[in-house]
Amino acid sequence: MEALSYLKHFKEVAEHEIMHSGHVACPGCGAAIAMRLALKTLGRDTMLIIPACCWAVIDGPFPYSACSVPVYQTAFETASITAGAVRAGLDATGKKGINVVAWAGDGGTFDIGFGQLSACAERNDNIIYVCYDNEAYMNTGIQRSSATPWGAWTSTTPGSDYKKERKKNLLEIMAAHRIPYAASTTVAYPDDLVLKFRKAMSIEGFRLIHIFSPCPPGHKALEKNSILEARYAVESRVFPLYEVEDGTKYTLSMDPPTRPVADYLDLQGRFRHLNKKERSFIQQAVDEEWTRLMHRMRIDEAL
Amino acid sequence: MAQKPIIYKSWREMPLMTASMGDTTINKTGSWRNVEPHHVEQVPPCSFRCPAGNDVVSFVTLAAEGRLEDAWRVLAQTTPFPGTCGRVCPHPCETECNRAQFGEAINIHSIERYIGDLFRDNPPELKRPPYTGKHIAVIGSGPAGLSCAYQLKMMGNAVTVFEAHSKPGGMLRVGIPDYRLPPDVLDGEIRRIVDMGVEILTDHRVGVDVSFQKLMDKFDAVFVAVGFTNSRPLGAEGDDGDDVIPGIEVLRRINLGMKDGVGDKPLVVGGGNTAMDVARSLLRNGRDVSVIYRRTRHEMPAITEEIEELIEEGIEITFLATPVEVIRENGRMTGVKCIRMKLGEPDDSGRRRPVPIEGSEYIIKADCVVTAIGETTDLTFLPDEILAKTSWNIPADELGRTLFSKMYAGGDVADGAGTVTAAIGYGRRAAIAIDASLRGEAIPENAAVSPSLRDRTGYVVPFEEINLAYFEELPRLEPVPLEIEPRIKTYDEVRQGFSEEDLTREARRCFSCGTCPACDNCFIFCPDVAVIKVKDDPDKFYIVDTEYCKGCGLCAAECPRSCIVMKSVR
Structure with a gap:
């Protein structure tokens, strides 16, 4: 994938709409854009399994739904296993060509659904697991999750008690399960997102797509800056876009023009309390992670 | 089609499990917003600066799409001389081009020249109203x-x-x-x-x-x-002889195929386009020509490229000096007495006024003076x-x-x-x-302004409003001019035009400031499916579905070229 081609015209995005207006996502919601682009790619032969998360609310109150595909709402920790069960049911009734998609937030993925996620990945259940990651329990009032980055304010890590732990590296954990496909993407690069969904659809087994989705109220950012924030996350290497096939084959999707992490932090109120030293610590950590990722990409060559 | 409300009068009417029976279009989220996006067309700085009022962005973007006849029609609205302007205009459009701050300015004049030349000999038909009788x-x-x-x-x-x-x-x-x-x-x-x-x-x-x-x-x-x-007179002693000739007269003679009537070693006085043109023409006629200008290169009113080409061709310019007396022996000019100048206070034109340095007179050898110090x-x-x-x-x-x-x-x-x-x-x-x-x-x-620009907002798009994430920093393409050695012996055109490939490549660099080319960014990034693509309307590509737009402003922020403005909801 040539990096710059994403930036000119988004040729891969389909025109038809599967998601409807009238959903109740906040203005500027990254997760809503993620769902819209994902459904455009997945098509109508898709079943969504949504646990407790923002999207459980966004989809709308009974008896309405924003997604004109079957949506099954399930308990917080059971998105992956329910999806696996739906697939088993489809297989038992001989129905083919249907995308079974678990669509969970970072809380349901990194924390509460983590055990089931690992189990499903280990069994290689034939589903696409999507984690739209807004880096906290946004829907219940911005509580910290294990996806919240170091240094961020949340309502459970307020003031000087800002989060002092690192964000879990989901893609590494899932790659360690040796699942056929794991990829990171974000809403600022629609072509990248679409191509990764397409690739996931072409593969059988457990596939995971990790989407960075800015949340204006939770990140204390301007609504109009959601895409900019996602773009800066990639350009500052806070959220690298790459894919891992069979747990070992790493491909970098985009080698962005480097941007200081400060540009990314400045867009968000949740990092406002950080002093210079703390900000440079984040920069250092990001640089280290990037170097580590670059080394990991080349491991196969060394072997 | 918006969803109709689904109303259950009792629990018996409800499905056995809480399944969705309709979509969320029932929920008019448009009531949430206090600002709303408007697709507008704003003024690009190139057109704003064009003295002819050309719709620059339109013909450049049409050229980028390969729609050259349409591009020609855009130009034909405002000028009958695209091929000429593409050659001789000092192109203020390029000076103002927002691209200049990211890569280099678009080579607008070469694009205009290409389009003008392409249809010069068989121009497309233009519709005209019936004869008015006037x-x-x-x-x-x-x-x-x-x-x-x-x-x-x-x-x-x-x-x-x-x-x-x-x-x-x-x-x-x-x-x-x-x-x-x-x-x-x-x-x-x-x-x-x-x-x-x-x-x-x-x-x-x-x-x-x-x-x-x-x-x-x-x-x-x-x-x-x-x-x-008419040329302004030189104002030096002895400037009334036949050997002091106005520059525009020399140019007229050369252009109409007459003898130029200039001696072997002419001195051209002035720093404007006429001075450049006459000096370079006389060089091509085999004369040992030099130029004298009373201020410095910085104040020269001639087009920068013309000055550069003149210097390239080896013509010497003496700065900060002016003729005071024409010296003749036996009725033949042998030289011009000049005086050195220094720059003083700014005058009405904003340029610094040249002041003579007393006692600094010296003689330049010349057998003829060509005046190009302004026309009237x-x-x-x-x-x-x-x-x-x-x-x-x-x-x-x-x-x-x-x-x-x-x-x-x-x-x-x-x-x-x-x-x-x-x-x-x-x-x-x-x-x-x-x-x-x-x-x-x-x-x-x-x-x-061009009729196609009349409906625009009066706002000129500044560089800061271009979203650079959607553009690559690419260099300007410039056709290679003729080699100096052959060109100073002939009147062959110095500057060359684009090839068709270069034309498209260069035109594609255009930001198209304030002019919507239907890039779909607003459509793609709308979280609320509230930007709707319009089919079959040449003037409008998108409408905003005000029933659902929540006013987040993502479309305006991600518009690469400032074609969407957010306005308060009344």
């Missing part, structure tokens, strides 16, 4: 006169142009050397005007062959565009009562209206702007005013 006289067939004639003809009037010289074109013909503007380019573009039905009477000097008063009596309106015809008008053809109300120029407003009814003026004779493009713009504005007044209609607002 007949207008235009005095002078320079860029202002012919632009006015062209526009008047396009509006359905009959036009007769009176030209004193044997060939039409005015300064384009007699003032610009062939190596900058090849005669076949000019001939072709004038032929198109003639083919449209404009009558051009050459060798008709108003005031000699026909009186001005007769034109005023016979025609419905008269447009005076006689331009600059010759208004002696006007009747006395009109002449009494003129100064160096004919006072006229920006629509060419003078103090006298039926009489209009434009181009250098009115504003002395001194560029082809300014004259083209002036001619077009005057044509709009003349046509409206003859029809008894109101003159449209924004007459100065």
